[in-house]
Amino acid sequence: MNIEDYRTYCLSKQGVTESLPFPKLQNVLVFKVAGKMFTATDIDTFSSFSIKCIPETIDDLRAQYSALEEPSYFSKKHWSKVLVDGSIKDETLYSWLDISYDLVVSKLTKKQRRLLQQQ
Template structure:
């Protein structure tokens, strides 16, 4: 799977925008202004693509125990974010897309009801 495939998947979700709030290398996807996916473009260009995704803390621990390619979120809150190492080839595309869905849903779930209603 490549970054363009993942980018298009993220952009198809309701109220998603892409931005570079930190630097020209970190592509960030937000839903109504809240981050749910971060892609370090320099790593993708070097063949070491990965993505940071928000995750339920208990589920994050389960995933890290089961998959070598899922680690605590690099430069993120380790309890709530995972770094998903795509380049290792361990994870199936369908599963990575499910992790993106989970991240998006976690962010939406934490929003005030008024913002969640804007998505409907």
């Protein structure tokens, strides 16, 4: 996966927006659905990206995949940093992006989910 594949995939999801929201971290690209972040990456290096994870499975995934690490800036219980080092198949990376997106959507209000489906 490269940064363009990552970006295209994220933007293909319903209701997703992209932004560079951090003035002190101007190279951090964030993807949100309904204003809630589901993934972020450094656009200068694309050496990793952060994803939201299911808290009950996060430790098992980190044990199984050495390229899955605790994040630097996010909750270690809910987020993981994924190293883009070629050790994980793209299909798996895409499925993790799906899970991250779905976790955020599941926390939206019914009204927000209904509006999202209409987009």
